[in-house]
Amino acid sequence: MPMATIIDGKAIAQTIRKEIADEVRSLSQNYNKVPGLAVVIVGTRKDSQSYVSMKRKACAEVGIRSVDIDLPEQISEEEVIAKVHELNENPDVHGILVQLPLPKHISEEKVLSEISIEKDVDGFHPLNIGKLAMKGREPLFQPCTPKGCLELLIRSGISIKGKNAVVVGRSNIVGLPVSLLLLKADATVTIVHSHTSNPESIIREADIIIAAAGQPKMIKGGWLKSGAAVIDVGTNAVDDPTRKSGYRLVGDVDFEEANKVAGWLTPVPGGVGPMTVAMLLKNTLDGAKRKFTQ
Amino acid sequence: MPMATIIDGKAIAQTIRKEIADEVRSLSQNYNKVPGLAVVIVGTRKDSQSYVSMKRKACAEVGIRSVDIDLPEQISEEEVIAKVHELNENPDVHGILVQLPLPKHISEEKVLSEISIEKDVDGFHPLNIGKLAMKGREPLFQPCTPKGCLELLIRSGISIKGKNAVVVGRSNIVGLPVSLLLLKADATVTIVHSHTSNPESIIREADIIIAAAGQPKMIKGGWLKSGAAVIDVGTNAVDDPTRKSGYRLVGDVDFEEANKVAGWLTPVPGGVGPMTVAMLLKNTLDGAKRKFTQ
Numbered sequence: 001m002p003m004a005t006i007i008d009g010k011a012i013a014q015t016i017r018k019e020i021a022d023e024v025r026s027l028s029q030n031y032n033k034v035p036g037l038a039v040v041i042v043g044t045r046k047d048s049q050s051y052v053s054m055k056r057k058a059c060a061e062v063g064i065r066s067v068d069i070d071l072p073e074q075i076s077e078e079e080v081i082a083k084v085h086e087l088n089e090n091p092d093v094h095g096i097l098v099q100l101p102l103p104k105h106i107s108e109e110k111v112l113s114e115i116s117i118e119k120d121v122d123g124f125h126p127l128n129i130g131k132l133a134m135k136g137r138e139p140l141f142q143p144c145t146p147k148g149c150l151e152l153l154i155r156s157g158i159s160i161k162g163k164n165a166v167v168v169g170r171s172n173i174v175g176l177p178v179s180l181l182l183l184k185a186d187a188t189v190t191i192v193h194s195h196t197s198n199p200e201s202i203i204r205e206a207d208i209i210i211a212a213a214g215q216p217k218m219i220k221g222g223w224l225k226s227g228a229a230v231i232d233v234g235t236n237a238v239d240d241p242t243r244k245s246g247y248r249l250v251g252d253v254d255f256e257e258a259n260k261v262a263g264w265l266t267p268v269p270g271g272v273g274p275m276t277v278a279m280l281l282k283n284t285l286d287g288a289k290r291k292f293t294q
Numbered sequence: 295m296p297m298a299t300i301i302d303g304k305a306i307a308q309t310i311r312k313e314i315a316d317e318v319r320s321l322s323q324n325y326n327k328v329p330g331l332a333v334v335i336v337g338t339r340k341d342s343q344s345y346v347s348m349k350r351k352a353c354a355e356v357g358i359r360s361v362d363i364d365l366p367e368q369i370s371e372e373e374v375i376a377k378v379h380e381l382n383e384n385p386d387v388h389g390i391l392v393q394l395p396l397p398k399h400i401s402e403e404k405v406l407s408e409i410s411i412e413k414d415v416d417g418f419h420p421l422n423i424g425k426l427a428m429k430g431r432e433p434l435f436q437p438c439t440p441k442g443c444l445e446l447l448i449r450s451g452i453s454i455k456g457k458n459a460v461v462v463g464r465s466n467i468v469g470l471p472v473s474l475l476l477l478k479a480d481a482t483v484t485i486v487h488s489h490t491s492n493p494e495s496i497i498r499e500a501d502i503i504i505a506a507a508g509q510p511k512m513i514k515g516g517w518l519k520s521g522a523a524v525i526d527v528g529t530n531a532v533d534d535p536t537r538k539s540g541y542r543l544v545g546d547v548d549f550e551e552a553n554k555v556a557g558w559l560t561p562v563p564g565g566v567g568p569m570t571v572a573m574l575l576k577n578t579l580d581g582a583k584r585k586f587t588q
């Protein structure tokens with residue numbers, strides 16, 4: 001039975017982090033300054049805390065200064081926005097990341113739209129998305145997870161130009177922007193979503209599949225074209241009584257089945273996840289470089 | 295031989311213009327003010343002059359005040375931008391349209407990005423495109439031609455949700471934004487372009503086709519699924535010695551062939567063209583309404 005080449009996101013992310021660390025070191029030598037990333041967390045959600053501590057640790061490893069902002073659950077929207085404004089003005093901060101979700105009494109849209117476009121390392125500002133979409137325009141920052149998906153393809157030697165790419169899911173943070181990136185890379189792009197009547201037959205024509213639907217094991221081996229490149233963005237917790245935690249993470253793709261059909265395949269975890277953090281560091285580095293060389 | 299239902303863009307546009315005229319009249323009665331559209335032309339290109347005079351005439355017919363700005367070919371970029379700023383400040387102007395192309399010594403991107411987002415009736419500002427792309431966000435103005443395509447479908451009773459839609463072409467002014475509009479309307483969207491390896495087989499799966507490639511008669515009858523809705527945005531001049539002008543306009547779709555296969559079909563001219571102007575009037579009306587009711 002043929003086996004897919006497993007795309008080792010952890011190893012690729014490690015290579016990228018090494019490249020970033022080298023660049024940070026040389027920036028520090030040339031300008032006597034290092035890039036800074038403000039990571040803002042509101043409240044005490046366990047999952048958010050774990051993401052945030054991962055991001056802060058990743059900063060430290062490559063020499064990026066992490067500016068830690070921990071705000072209480074009860075803080076008002078105005079106070080969060082005031083903090084964002086303060087970070088916008090802080091010359092040592094080159095990127096601002098507000099960990100989502102925010103508590104219900106705070107509008108995420110309002111808070112995110114207050115982040116200076118020059119420090120929007122998540123790349124979620126509508127002006128950035130518009131420039132991402134438009135031919136001949138480039139955003140200051142590409143969203144991290146979509147950018148990570150493209151990096152995985154490129155660094156695995158998978159060509160994108162002229163290929164049929166199918167994106168499953170159309171969220172603002174993954175599906176939509178990754179479609180726009182693939183289109184800019186000259187793929188023929190189809191976006192499949194919950195209203196699509198025939199996802200299987202569309203996915204079967206795809207040379208490249210980006211699965212970002214948030215549906216555990218939704219995509220079966222039989223849905224895939226032989227030799228396709230499959231990037232699985234899904235990170236779904238499913239019950240697993242054999243684990244101490246009581247759950248394990250699975251992707252949107254049935255890995256065991258896909259492994260027999262696909263040409264390339266990312267695992268979950270260890271595929272796209274580590275790339276998201278690496279791209280966040282890269283965006284912060286790029287933001288700092290723009291400032292230092294102004 | 296079955297024949298497609300011809301979508302009469304001219305008649306639908308006429309209905310919309312009548313609706314707009316009624317609204318302008320009632321605005322004028324309630325607020326003692328009328329919407330105003332500034333139509334800016336630089337230089338003396340024959341085609342641009344003809345488009346501009348058509349737009350100005352269309353304004354007059356529905357009671358929108360047309361503010362005519364005719365600038366000489368040799369004007370500097372700074373002077374054009376100064377004129378745009380003046381129109382941004384003018385409270386009688388609710389929409390600003392700069393006819394493209396501009397002379398080579400003037401950057402279109404720079405000039406267009408100076409138009410106030412609240413008067414960007416063409417809807418081309420990247421912030422508008424970003425909001426068009428994003429779920430849960432809405433732009434102040436949708437670009438006119440894409441909006442016209444959707445109106446043709448809706449007013450012809452063609453449902454979009456869950457249908458396979460294929461957009462041929464990915465320009466910033468038609469292909470890209472019409473894809474985003476179809477996606478927001480819950481179609482499954484594929485964007486086909488010059489690097490697509492198998493356009494025919496993709497188009498053959500489409501329930502809805504928006505042809506905006508600028509390639510005369512590129513799409514043959516045999517490329518279409520029986521009963522498909524075909525919106526032809528192409529307006530290509532081809533030589534025709536039997537005409538006094540020496541040319542005639544044809545679409546991106548082979549009309550004679552498509553007419554035997556498609557369920558619905560727009561003619562060229564008389565399909566999308568009149569809708570673009572009607573949507574420009576509609577956007578100007580909407581911009582004025584937002585101001586009047588503030």
